[in-house]
Amino acid sequence: MTVVTIHYAKTHLSRLLAEVEAGGEVVIARGKTPIGRLVPVAPTRPKRVFGSMQGQIAVDEAFFEPLPDEELALWEGGDA
Template sequence: MQTVNIHNAKTNLSRLVDQAAKGEPFIIAKAGKPMVKVVPIDQPASAQMRRIGFMVGQFSVPDDFDHMGREEIEQLFGANA
Protein backbone atom coordinates (compact mmCIF):
# COMPACT_ATOMS: atom_id res chain seq x y z
CA MET A 1 0.00 0.00 0.00
CA GLN A 2 1.33 3.39 -0.98
CA THR A 3 2.21 5.94 1.70
CA VAL A 4 2.39 9.63 0.80
CA ASN A 5 3.32 12.62 2.91
CA ILE A 6 0.66 15.22 3.56
CA HIS A 7 2.23 17.83 1.23
CA ASN A 8 2.38 15.35 -1.64
CA ALA A 9 -1.21 14.28 -0.90
CA LYS A 10 -2.41 17.89 -1.13
CA THR A 11 -0.52 18.39 -4.39
CA ASN A 12 -1.80 15.17 -6.00
CA LEU A 13 -5.15 14.72 -4.25
CA SER A 14 -7.26 14.23 -7.40
CA ARG A 15 -4.95 11.56 -8.81
CA LEU A 16 -4.69 9.77 -5.44
CA VAL A 17 -8.46 9.79 -4.92
CA ASP A 18 -9.00 8.38 -8.41
CA GLN A 19 -6.55 5.57 -7.64
CA ALA A 20 -8.26 4.84 -4.33
CA ALA A 21 -11.66 4.73 -6.04
CA LYS A 22 -10.25 2.09 -8.40
CA GLY A 23 -9.27 -0.11 -5.46
CA GLU A 24 -5.76 1.18 -4.66
CA PRO A 25 -6.02 2.59 -1.11
CA PHE A 26 -3.24 4.78 0.27
CA ILE A 27 -2.00 6.15 3.58
CA ILE A 28 -1.33 9.82 4.31
CA ALA A 29 1.58 10.41 6.70
CA LYS A 30 2.72 13.50 8.57
CA ALA A 31 6.42 13.66 9.42
CA GLY A 32 6.68 9.97 8.52
CA LYS A 33 3.91 8.95 10.94
CA PRO A 34 0.85 7.32 9.29
CA MET A 35 -2.23 9.44 10.01
CA VAL A 36 -5.13 8.23 7.81
CA LYS A 37 -5.96 5.50 5.35
CA VAL A 38 -7.98 6.42 2.26
CA VAL A 39 -10.16 3.61 0.85
CA PRO A 40 -13.20 3.53 -1.46
CA ILE A 41 -16.51 3.99 0.36
CA ASP A 42 -18.09 0.81 -0.99
CA GLN A 43 -15.08 -1.37 -0.13
CA PRO A 44 -15.68 -3.36 3.08
CA ALA A 45 -12.95 -3.26 5.71
CA SER A 46 -10.43 -6.03 5.15
CA ALA A 47 -11.07 -7.50 8.62
CA GLN A 48 -14.77 -7.88 7.79
CA MET A 49 -13.99 -9.64 4.55
CA ARG A 50 -11.71 -12.21 6.19
CA ARG A 51 -13.73 -12.93 9.32
CA ILE A 52 -17.09 -14.00 7.87
CA GLY A 53 -17.27 -17.76 8.30
CA PHE A 54 -13.57 -18.17 8.95
CA MET A 55 -14.06 -20.95 11.54
CA VAL A 56 -16.84 -22.93 9.82
CA GLY A 57 -16.28 -26.64 10.37
CA GLN A 58 -13.21 -26.21 12.60
CA PHE A 59 -14.92 -27.00 15.92
CA SER A 60 -18.17 -28.19 17.41
CA VAL A 61 -20.06 -27.19 20.54
CA PRO A 62 -21.06 -30.09 22.81
CA ASP A 63 -24.79 -30.57 23.47
CA ASP A 64 -24.25 -30.15 27.23
CA PHE A 65 -22.27 -26.91 26.84
CA ASP A 66 -24.72 -24.90 28.99
CA HIS A 67 -24.36 -27.39 31.84
CA MET A 68 -20.64 -28.19 31.69
CA GLY A 69 -18.94 -27.89 35.09
CA ARG A 70 -22.22 -27.31 36.91
CA GLU A 71 -21.30 -29.55 39.86
CA GLU A 72 -17.91 -27.90 40.36
CA ILE A 73 -19.41 -24.41 40.18
CA GLU A 74 -22.11 -25.33 42.70
CA GLN A 75 -19.43 -26.67 45.04
CA LEU A 76 -17.39 -23.48 44.73
CA PHE A 77 -20.21 -20.98 45.07
CA GLY A 78 -22.85 -23.00 46.88
CA ALA A 79 -25.97 -24.59 45.45
CA ASN A 80 -28.23 -21.91 46.99
CA ALA A 81 -26.45 -18.93 45.46
Protein backbone atom coordinates in the same frame (compact mmCIF):
# COMPACT_ATOMS: atom_id res chain seq x y z
CA MET B 1 -0.82 0.40 -0.61
CA THR B 2 0.74 3.78 -1.26
CA VAL B 3 2.19 5.93 1.54
CA VAL B 4 2.44 9.68 0.91
CA THR B 5 3.13 12.80 2.93
CA ILE B 6 0.48 15.39 3.73
CA HIS B 7 2.08 17.85 1.31
CA TYR B 8 2.03 15.30 -1.52
CA ALA B 9 -1.58 14.38 -0.73
CA LYS B 10 -2.66 18.04 -0.86
CA THR B 11 -0.84 18.59 -4.14
CA HIS B 12 -1.95 15.36 -5.87
CA LEU B 13 -5.36 14.66 -4.33
CA SER B 14 -7.06 13.99 -7.68
CA ARG B 15 -4.41 11.44 -8.63
CA LEU B 16 -4.68 9.72 -5.24
CA LEU B 17 -8.48 9.60 -5.45
CA ALA B 18 -8.22 7.97 -8.88
CA GLU B 19 -6.00 5.30 -7.33
CA VAL B 20 -8.56 4.73 -4.56
CA GLU B 21 -11.38 4.55 -7.12
CA ALA B 22 -9.44 1.78 -8.85
CA GLY B 23 -9.51 -0.20 -5.60
CA GLY B 24 -6.24 0.95 -4.08
CA GLU B 25 -5.50 2.28 -0.64
CA VAL B 26 -3.48 5.39 0.24
CA VAL B 27 -1.96 6.09 3.65
CA ILE B 28 -1.23 9.72 4.49
CA ALA B 29 1.68 10.28 6.84
CA ARG B 30 3.06 13.20 8.80
CA GLY B 31 6.75 12.62 8.29
CA LYS B 32 7.07 8.88 8.80
CA THR B 33 4.05 8.52 11.10
CA PRO B 34 0.84 7.31 9.37
CA ILE B 35 -2.13 9.47 10.39
CA GLY B 36 -4.90 8.67 7.90
CA ARG B 37 -6.04 6.35 5.18
CA LEU B 38 -7.96 6.85 1.93
CA VAL B 39 -10.04 3.80 1.03
CA PRO B 40 -12.98 3.21 -1.33
CA VAL B 41 -16.41 3.77 0.19
CA ALA B 42 -18.32 0.51 0.57
CA PRO B 43 -21.49 0.55 -1.53
CA THR B 44 -24.62 0.95 0.54
CA ARG B 45 -27.29 -1.72 0.35
CA PRO B 46 -30.80 -0.57 -0.38
CA LYS B 47 -33.17 -0.84 2.57
CA ARG B 48 -35.64 -3.68 2.51
CA VAL B 49 -39.24 -2.62 2.24
CA PHE B 50 -41.69 -4.77 4.18
CA GLY B 51 -44.43 -6.10 1.92
CA SER B 52 -42.68 -5.27 -1.35
CA MET B 53 -43.69 -8.68 -2.81
CA GLN B 54 -47.32 -8.33 -1.72
CA GLY B 55 -49.65 -9.65 -4.39
CA GLN B 56 -46.80 -11.22 -6.39
CA ILE B 57 -46.53 -14.54 -4.56
CA ALA B 58 -48.97 -16.78 -2.77
CA VAL B 59 -48.50 -19.59 -0.25
CA ASP B 60 -51.29 -22.14 0.11
CA GLU B 61 -51.90 -24.64 2.92
CA ALA B 62 -49.82 -27.35 1.18
CA PHE B 63 -46.70 -25.30 1.94
CA PHE B 64 -47.07 -26.09 5.65
CA GLU B 65 -47.63 -29.84 5.25
CA PRO B 66 -44.75 -32.20 6.18
CA LEU B 67 -42.49 -33.36 3.36
CA PRO B 68 -42.83 -36.93 2.11
CA ASP B 69 -40.20 -39.26 3.62
CA GLU B 70 -38.39 -39.62 0.27
CA GLU B 71 -37.95 -35.87 -0.18
CA LEU B 72 -37.09 -35.33 3.48
CA ALA B 73 -34.30 -37.92 3.15
CA LEU B 74 -32.85 -35.97 0.20
CA TRP B 75 -32.80 -32.74 2.23
CA GLU B 76 -31.11 -34.47 5.15
CA GLY B 77 -28.44 -35.97 2.91
CA GLY B 78 -29.63 -39.55 3.13
CA ASP B 79 -30.72 -41.86 0.33
CA ALA B 80 -34.39 -42.16 -0.58
